[in-house]
Amino acid sequence: MTATTRHIETTASTPTLFVAFELGEASWKLAFTTGMGQRSRERTIAARDRVGVEREIQRAKLRFGLSPEAPVKSCYEAGREGFWLHRWLVSEGIESYVVDASSIEVNRRLRRAKTDRMDATRLLLLLVRFFGGERRVWSVVHVPSVEEEDRRHLHRELLTMKRDRTRLANRIQGLLANQGLRVDWRKPLQGQLDALRSWDGVALPQGLRARLDQERERLELLHRQIEALEAKRREQIRAGRDAAVEKVQQLLTLQGVGSNSAWLYVMEFFAWRRFRNRREVGALAGLTPTPYQSGESQREQGIAKSGNRHVRAMAIEIAWGWLRFQPESALARWYQERFGHGSSRLRRIGIVALARKLLIALWRFLETGVVPEDAQLKPILRVR
16 A cells, blocks of 8 residues: 555644654654744654654644644654654644655755754744645655555665675785785685684784684675575566566566666666656756856856665666666667767766666656667666
């Protein structure tokens, strides 16, 4: 079931209670009002105290002279609390909005006062303005369903484990480089460590060897866990019949697209968002230009980087792979004609443009089934 905001039919004359949450680890700040010009009511409750939230809402209705059945509109900034609060508020009949914190307007002074109380009241003012017709005061986060959110854990856990594996491998190589030695961490380490000798033919010092063994055991554990997760993902791709896995299977029919990229693209991007146009695709990935123009001064500041960082990083990686595995495609030819003969910096700039075009092409491929121009399909679907 998709967690969506429950819209309550109201009119301009309908008395409404507005509440903004400032969420902290130990306590929450709640700010209440009924409209512009009304002094806000601030209260502090223990963090994650749902009974306290209900109690303060009822007290605020009494304080402002509203009926117990008066509609309530709420908001809070997206953060570590995730979406559980939104889902609970919606289940209680409260209209809730999760706000992108980076989209909230702030004072541009060098130093500005900031407290949790001030943040709550400012957020409350923006909530009232939002329902007064100023829809651009912030950006509302699209809330995934519980199932859509749960699908992200597998590949995000894989990404975390692979980063940890790289960190451990670098630590082992660093410890050995201090002795003028090196091993291949991709191969079994036990025999390699046993065979190592320092410059004078002496075995490794006892303390160093003990530390290397500890790091080796952690690295081997990560190897096994990564293999188990990848096997689980392969099985889901082979046997899955839901709409999300079918999109993964569809992307895998293209040469140059592997299991890692197809799974991440779908579970982080295409499986839970409905895009209306290519601009939305580029914006959610953060692959949009940010021009700066003031008077006679004009310059390009680079891509926005305001979207999903996992998808953006994968889009750049897939763009490089597309040049290798789809050299005859229209997108690859466009890149070679435009950037292929330039400097290394120009080619890196061009790959970002290619990544955006390719991401849009893959979205159209999933939506309409139209293969990117001159792209090649795999003769047999094989999950590597």
